[in-house]
Amino acid sequence: MFNCNSINLLTFTYYLKVILGLCMTIVPLFFIEKIVISFIKNKEKGFKINKMFLKKQLKTIYYLISIFLLAFSLYNVINKDGNKCFMYATKDVLNDYKVAYNEVTKNSLDEKTKNNYLESVLLTSYDKNIENNKNVNIPPIETVLNNKTKTEETVKVEQLNNKTNDTTYLKETDKTIQNKVYVVNGKFYLPNYVYGNKASYSGVNCPSNPLKEGYNNPYGYNNYFYTRLTKFVEAAKSNGYKITISHQGCRSYKTQVNYYNTMAKGRAAQPGYSLHGFGIASDLEFYKSDGSVCPYGRTDSSCPSMGWAHKNASKYGLTFPLLHASYKEDWHIEPLTKVRY
Ligand SMILES: [Zn+2]
Structure with a gap:
């Protein structure tokens, strides 16, 4: 219905929500008070309930x-599934959004880039609200301005460039989705980050008991990734x-939020983006x-041992994507080929 990329729309939605909220709470109370007061006044006058009096009260009840x-139906019509803007429009989110909006204008x-940043602010701010976790920080704009820096949050389709003979993993094909990830011809397919669709975020589907949930390892790694790691x-x-x-093996969204807030800027991926949350990254x-x-x-x-690992990872369908990043992570390993679906 709406998209929230306009500050005016978000502000409008917020006030609409406030007004509808008032119509469902304070306004009815005001009318009830009015009725009670008329009864009291009527009683003082000798408590004569005549037709006129009743008609007046019924009219108030009707209003x-x-x-x-009216407010209730309007609220529910607008607040139906898919209207993320209405959902996001809270006072705190609006305040955060205004700050972010000033940043992008500056x-x-x-x-x-602007929209991506604003979306991530909406999202982070909203999560802060629902999880009531006041420690969640709005992602610094540097993360956007610096988007040439390759960090964990940058997932690119990496072309297979493997000159070794061991290509058994290229035959791996299993469309069974495990924590939103499936494998076709050795490529890992993972969800594209969809704004407002929490199911697409990393860290929200980690298994609570991996071995009982079809995982071949107790840590929550994707089965195919784990097999490659083991080999x-x-x-x-x-x-x-x-x-x-x-x-x-699978890092929860909350843990990522915690890392993001406690680690040096740029060190941990923005919550929702880390491949750790899909069970397809490991820190060695x-x-x-x-x-x-x-x-x-x-x-x-x-x-x-690290030298050997960096040299031989690709033979096992693995890669160290952050070896040459500004925030170098020589321990962070991922599948060689990832595709966003
Ligand atoms: Zn890592």
Whole structure:
């Protein structure tokens, strides 16, 4: 019905909602009060209930019911499924949106970037409201202005460029959807981020008991991704390297919100975007030959297990997409090929 990309429309919707809300609460109360007062006054005068008096009260009751029903039906007609604008139009969201709107006007952005940013503000702000989590911050505009930076939130279709012979994973085809993800010819299909459609966000469908829900692992990783990871880690082992995968196979939306707010700017993906929430990303731990963990600041040569991993990931249908990102994450691994559906 509406889209919320206009601040005027959002403001209008907010006030409409307020007025309809009043018509369903305060206005009927006002009429009820009016009736009660007339009865009291009537009683003071000797309590004569004549036709005139009753007619007057009935008229008030008629107005009361009419206004209530009118507001109630209008509210429900507008608030039907699909009208996200009406849903989002709350005072807090409106305030956040105004701030964001000023930001985008200050920085002359192209339409698409502008809309993406405003949408993400609406979404984050709305989530803040429904989850009553006042710690959720509005994404800083830098995340949008800096959109050339490749971080976890940037998921691009990566072309397969694998010159090895091991291509068994390319035969993987299973259209059974697991946590919104399915696999065709070794490519992972995951939902495109659809504004207002929470089902498309990452982290909202994590299994609560993976092994009982058709997962082949207790962590909540996508089955195919987990199989690739396992093969990869085993191959490392047979080459004398120790690598472990994180036991958080599927990161919930709330956890991502928490990371986003507590980690350095740009470090964690914007909530709803991380591939961790679809069970198709893992953060690896690399070990030295003496069994200790390679500390941060490591390089492929100072940490040979990591060097092996970076060199051989593609053979197992895996990739380290953030190796050359501004916020370098040498531990973050994903399937080699992702397609948004
Ligand atoms: Zn990661």
